[in-house]
Amino acid sequence: MTFTPPVAEQRFVLEHVAGLADLSSSDRFAEATPDMVEAVLEGVGAFAAGEWAPLDRTGDTVGARWTEDGVVMPKGFPEAYRAYVEGGWGTIGAPAEHGGQGMPFAIATAVLDTLGAANMGFALCPTLTVGAIEALMHHGSAEQQAAYLPHLSTGAWTGTMNLTEPQAGSDVGALRTRAEPVGDGRWKITGTKIYISYGDHDLAPQIVHLVLARTPGAPAGTKGLSLFLVPKYCLNDDGSPGEANDVRVVSIEHKMGLHASPTCVLSFGDNGDCIGELIGAEGGGIAAMFTMMNNARLNVGLQGVQVAERATQKAVAYARDRIQSARADGASREPVAIIEHPDVRRMLLRMKAQTQAARALVYLAAGNVDRATLGDADARKRVDLLTPLAKAHGTDLGNEVASLGIQVHGGMGYVEETGAAQHFRDARITPIYEGTNGIQAADLVGRKLAMDNGGVFLAHVEAMRAEASDAGLRALIDVCEEVGRRLMTADVDDKLAASYPFLTMLSVATCGWLMERQGRIARDAEGDPIFLAQKQAAARFYVEQIVPEAMGLKAAASARADVLYAIPADAFAA
Amino acid sequence: MTFTPPVAEQRFVLEHVAGLADLSSSDRFAEATPDMVEAVLEGVGAFAAGEWAPLDRTGDTVGARWTEDGVVMPKGFPEAYRAYVEGGWGTIGAPAEHGGQGMPFAIATAVLDTLGAANMGFALCPTLTVGAIEALMHHGSAEQQAAYLPHLSTGAWTGTMNLTEPQAGSDVGALRTRAEPVGDGRWKITGTKIYISYGDHDLAPQIVHLVLARTPGAPAGTKGLSLFLVPKYCLNDDGSPGEANDVRVVSIEHKMGLHASPTCVLSFGDNGDCIGELIGAEGGGIAAMFTMMNNARLNVGLQGVQVAERATQKAVAYARDRIQSARADGASREPVAIIEHPDVRRMLLRMKAQTQAARALVYLAAGNVDRATLGDADARKRVDLLTPLAKAHGTDLGNEVASLGIQVHGGMGYVEETGAAQHFRDARITPIYEGTNGIQAADLVGRKLAMDNGGVFLAHVEAMRAEASDAGLRALIDVCEEVGRRLMTADVDDKLAASYPFLTMLSVATCGWLMERQGRIARDAEGDPIFLAQKQAAARFYVEQIVPEAMGLKAAASARADVLYAIPADAFAA
Known part of the structure; x- marks a missing residue:
């Protein structure tokens, strides 16, 4: 169950693929010196290995649990989440003007790589918060940014993305959730959203739902969609979470894997009293959604890297440990560790190569996100081109590697106690969600x-x-x-x-x-x-x-x- | 959850790949006329769809359960198994001289194809019985054949294969289970075997364990192994099951899938009183094991076909049902069934093609088994060549197709209630077991x-x-x-x-x-x-x-x- 953060690999890829030196030569990212990066990677690695990795199995075997009072996370998760917030690991890539550290996205990517390799189901929570931060940064008003970003930047509050509805899976234009103006600039939201990851939990005192909904008289299809911010608790005048908003977690899905992550059905406005605020312009929902989603797609590609890394580490450890059969070359009749057998070694080298390939692909895109932030218009376009590759191929590789991880374990891989099966089950959602x-x-x-x-x-x-x-x-x-x-x-x-x-x-x-x-x-x-x-x-x-x-x-x-x-x-x- | 037996496809492949006409032109298989084959395939199809397919989900969600008194199968399984025995579906390929129908192995393969597509975890039980029949046919004495084969041929009694031990996964030569002669021709068996599929259950009044063990003074490695028959209940003088033998089911594995199938740890001779009989010659264990295993390998390849068939049917049904998004060609804005979208259709056609390819590969080998039975020495060699292909590639395809099946379902595929996930989890053992x-x-x-x-x-x-x-x-x-x-x-x-x-x-x-x-x-x-x-x-x-x-x-x-x-x-x- 031990996990070793792949710090040397991450530094190498940040340097030679993401182009970190170029980034840190800019004013904006001047703090991202090699020493700083080393400290961040070592620090989050120690934290993830010590605090999050041991909860990975608990997340799977106990899982998030629905109750009438909301979703209860497995034992240990709330404390480990608090430690994450207190350690400042959520702030790495968050905007400096709103309490974040403003480090390059590529470094935030490496941090999330480590957290997710330690505990993929857990790390999905901060992944979604980043999406909410992005949406507010690009489309929120100054007031909205001031009210929410400082809390989201630290991870003290968490974010969600509410797109899917039962009748509209990949077809966003078919969404029906409605938003009606109340008259004071606020809106009443009514509708049901499904597949809302971390739609409810007990990790944080506030959850910020970003909800796609249709305003009165809006055109059909995607052009009629607007984005709304719906807090779990309405804010008091001092900005603290106050009374509960009219958002109800109806149920959570019984999934094949990623059990730590509560996948919620959320009902907005059962009592006609779900209050939200418009983010950006009316009808600008789809643009705002893409802001969230492009980031989220890279981070789902990164989940492929995460699960591949963990599965590879587990398989390598098993193959070095498990003694069985002599080498076929006949030089000795002594049984050897199975890592010495050619076909096992082929699987392991393939796992390593595919993991590294997926990481390079995702970090390349991440480095270009930073270049785009620095004003390089071509880099923005490269990100756009690379995003579907990083998401789809990164997750395909996560699945392939997790499957090879089971194969290396042989019969033990099919027995749940070994843990290899969890990665295989966890990985399988990644080619599906976020498009x-x-x-x-x-x-x-x-x-x-x-x-x-x-x-x-x-x-x-x-x-x-x-x-x-x-x-x-x-x-x-x-x-x-x-x-x-x-x-x-x-x-x-x-x-x-x-x-x-x-x-x-x-x-x-x-x-x-x-x-x-x-x-x-x-x-x-x-x-x-x-x-x-x-x-x-x-x-x-x-x-x-x-x-x-x-x-x-x-x-x-x-x-x-x-x-x-x-x-x-x-x-x-x- | 409906299942349609692929009768037309099976007949086509039996005719054009397995070469059924050639077989039925022989005296031995003269009864395997087109009409007879049609009747068998239609009959087992109706039985499997009606009795076994509805239990597939129960097998997964309830699963086999260990108790102090032995393994208890999920509700409905004992009755459905009895119906299988009474319907004579176990006898199709079993030897005519011992109560079977002596039909070609290719037809028995098609029957098992259908049973396993309906309920893969359940069909593993008869699959193992066939291995036991093969071992006894080729290596048992006349007395042993007379005592056991009539009951195994009908499936009234079931068989198991006991190879693996904790310290010896794929390395059969490292087995330690011991057999000591009692003096009256019988042997006392001592040892622990793991991963014994259907090692215990409440489907039948007798279980016939075939156990690889080492005799006193036997050489190290595979040459020192002999095969023993160890009944769950010692036979009375009239041949009926009598007192319990000293075989204990210690536990069953908690597996990722195939939950219907109890994967047992069996302890032989805890009380020094586990009685077995030698099958074949002392030291002939490995040869007898290959007899069982070659047959079992083809049948595991067939499991790849089974799971692929079921996953494909489920995905096609979902894709014809699920309406989402208009066609991209812009001809209409009306949403269509997702089977109309090119990439979904590509996945479905790939699933169909791969399923048919796997079936052709396995049936080709099966047809050659029959040719070998008819005396064609080249056919025997072709079977030997094709067996690793059928086992490995057949199961690889089962996994690929089951994974595509999830993908076609989108988010619904990851939710257990849909059933697509079960096939994905069930399939994953097949590239591992039986070599x-x-x-x-x-x-x-x-x-x-x-x-x-x-x-x-x-x-x-x-x-x-x-x-x-x-x-x-x-x-x-x-x-x-x-x-x-x-x-x-x-x-x-x-x-x-x-x-x-x-x-x-x-x-x-x-x-x-x-x-x-x-x-x-x-x-x-x-x-x-x-x-x-x-x-x-x-x-x-x-x-x-x-x-x-x-x-x-x-x-x-x-x-x-x-x-x-x-x-x-x-x-x-x-």
């Missing part, structure tokens, strides 16, 4: 390829091509360009039919580019020889074995939709 | 490639090449030959390092060959146009999109072991 991975793929081939008439995509291809040296990797980059160009002008159904394999190819090309770079740097760098050697091995494995796999997707990424519609829907049941 | 898929890959590149100096493998390649027409498929077959030839003479570590990707490539080539054939036959055949159209679409999707993916594995299947050993074991934790 299914299919939606990410649609976003990539739709909106993202079209940016600047393909210019953003082609610039990314050129950046990869300018650095990549392996012939297979260069070939994959070429194929990505070829397929991407074709998809830009393809029929919409053909685009969508090819979207998922194309997303995977482009993600692997991007990871291959970053892994090759890291391997090259590790070869020439000075430092811990063990760390540098494993980095080179992981990079080599990735470039030599995983990159060619993605070439196998060319046919699917080039296929048209007609094969999918060659039979009527009914025939799928034949 | 992990890594062991299957080792078996392929070790023993199986070496058969007849590569002749068996090359004959399989030639059979594929003689029929395959798609250029991509032919290219994959060529690569399989090239890689396979290299692996025959490769260093043992290099063989093992490449074993898993090679197994996948060869499996996909084999499935591609069979899918292409089915698509061609469906194009020219007369019959239900809906069935034939979906078969062609699935075949086309497989050949056009999945076959090329496997080409992407060439690099990994050609890679040497050195990358895995480029770093010391310690470095995996860095």
Whole structure:
């Protein structure tokens, strides 16, 4: 059950992928010196390993519990959350003008990487708070920011995102929750939201719900949506939480995993008295939602990294411990640790390589978020392009690695007590929420390829091509360009039919580019020889074995939709 | 929760892949006429859909329960098991000379396909009984056969396989359970076995444990093992179950899935009074084990088919039902069933194609089992070659399809009540038990490639090449030959390092060959146009999109072991 924060790896990726040196050379991020970053990573690592990791199993086995008085978190969670707030770990990336430390998003990403690897279900809570902070920063009024941000920045209060409704899963335009003006600038909210992560809990004295709702006379579809802030407790005149608002947690879902995280059905305005405030302009809900969601999508991609890291650590520990069978080479008849057997070792190296690849992809996007903050418009576009890759491919890799983690454990992996199964169950939600991975793929081939008439995509291809040296990797980059160009002008159904394999190819090309770079740097760098050697091995494995796999997707990424519609829907049941 | 037995598909595959017409033209299988097969498949389909499928959720939510008096199955299971025995569904493939119907193994496979798709956890019980029957048929004495086979053939008594011990997972040679002669031809057994599926239950009045144990003075390793039959109840003189034997069910595992199936820790001889009989020769345990295991491996591959079939049916039903979002082509703004959206449809067609591919692979092996029974020595070798493919790739596909099934359901897939999650959890054991898929890959590149100096493998390649027409498929077959030839003479570590990707490539080539054939036959055949159209679409999707993916594995299947050993074991934790 022990967890070792991957500090050396995080520093390496922050430096060589996220471009930390560039960031800290700016005025805004001048405090993010190597020493500071080291202190933050070591500090949160010690905290996460000591306080959060031991609760990971409790989160799974006990889980959040619904009661009439609200959701009760498992024993130990409220104390561990308080320690998180008091340690200031929530403030790292929060805005300096509102009580945060204003560090680069890339560093906040690394901090959340560690917290989530220690306890993925727990770390989802701060992840959502960050989304609420982003929405308020970009769309809230000065008063709203003053009233809420200082508390959200420390994590003393937590945030939620209320999008989904029973009749509208991925179809945000079909939302029905209503908001009616009360006359004093406030609004009354009525409706039911589902799948609200941390929609209720006993970790904090206040929960700030951000709710998409429809105002009177608003047009149908997404354009009629506005974003509302609905506090669990209405604020007193002094800004402290006062009387309970009319928000009720109806139930929590019985999920396959991520049991620590209460997934709530929330009912707003059962008694006609749910008070909210408009965030931003009326009708600006969808824009505000994307502000929250883009951040959340990167952080869900990061959950893929988190679960992959933890699953890999557990599998490596097991494989070094478990003695079974002699090596097949016949040199000795003594049984060895299973990590010595080639196929187990292949699984472990694959797990390491895929974890590192996912981390590089997400940190690359995070570094570009910071560049965008510093005013680099191209970086903002790169983030937009990379977000669906980071979310979808990051979570796909989290699932693959967690599954390999079970396989390394053999029969023990299927027995719940070992803990490997938890990661597998936990991971499975990540390709679904915050926009299914299919939606990410649609976003990539739709909106993202079209940016600047393909210019953003082609610039990314050129950046990869300018650095990549392996012939297979260069070939994959070429194929990505070829397929991407074709998809830009393809029929919409053909685009969508090819979207998922194309997303995977482009993600692997991007990871291959970053892994090759890291391997090259590790070869020439000075430092811990063990760390540098494993980095080179992981990079080599990735470039030599995983990159060619993605070439196998060319046919699917080039296929048209007609094969999918060659039979009527009914025939799928034949 | 409804389940529709895939009778048309099964008949098609039995005819065009398993070669049923050839079998029924033999004297031995003359009764397996098309009419008879139709009746059997329809009959077991109706039974499974009516009696077993409704218990699938109960099996998961209630599960088998340990008590001091033994394992108690969930409500409804004992009655449903009795109905299975009374319906004669256990007897289909059982030997005619011992109360069975002596039908081809391929038909028994189709029957078990249906039972397991209806209720995978339940169907594991008869699956194990078949293993016990096989062991007794091939290695038991006439007396043992007479005493046990009539009861096992009907399923009135059930069987178990007792291999694994705590200190010896995949390393059978490390087993310690002891057997000491009592003097009257019987033996006393002492030891503890783990992971014993259906090691205890209340479905039947007798359980026949087949136990690997070590006799006094036996050599170390696998050569010192013998197989013993240990009944739960010692037989009375009239052959009926009498006094309890000294076998205790210590506990059952708390598993991620397959909750209906009690996975037992069995303690033999706690009171020094566990009586068993030797099956076959002393020291012949490993040979007898392989008899059981080869059959069981095909049947575990079949579990991949079962779970894939059920997951696909559930996902298709959901996707036809769930209305969400308009088509992206803009032709209408009306929301449609999600099966109309290209990426959902891609997932569903992939599920169908992969399910059919897995079924073809397993039924191909099953048909060859029957050919071997009819005296075709080459067929026996083909079974040996195909067994690791059917087990490993069949179960890999079961997992992939079950995961896609969750994805099609979106958020609902992660909520346990929907049932999609159960299939995902159930499926995950199949790549582990009956020899992990890594062991299957080792078996392929070790023993199986070496058969007849590569002749068996090359004959399989030639059979594929003689029929395959798609250029991509032919290219994959060529690569399989090239890689396979290299692996025959490769260093043992290099063989093992490449074993898993090679197994996948060869499996996909084999499935591609069979899918292409089915698509061609469906194009020219007369019959239900809906069935034939979906078969062609699935075949086309497989050949056009999945076959090329496997080409992407060439690099990994050609890679040497050195990358895995480029770093010391310690470095995996860095």
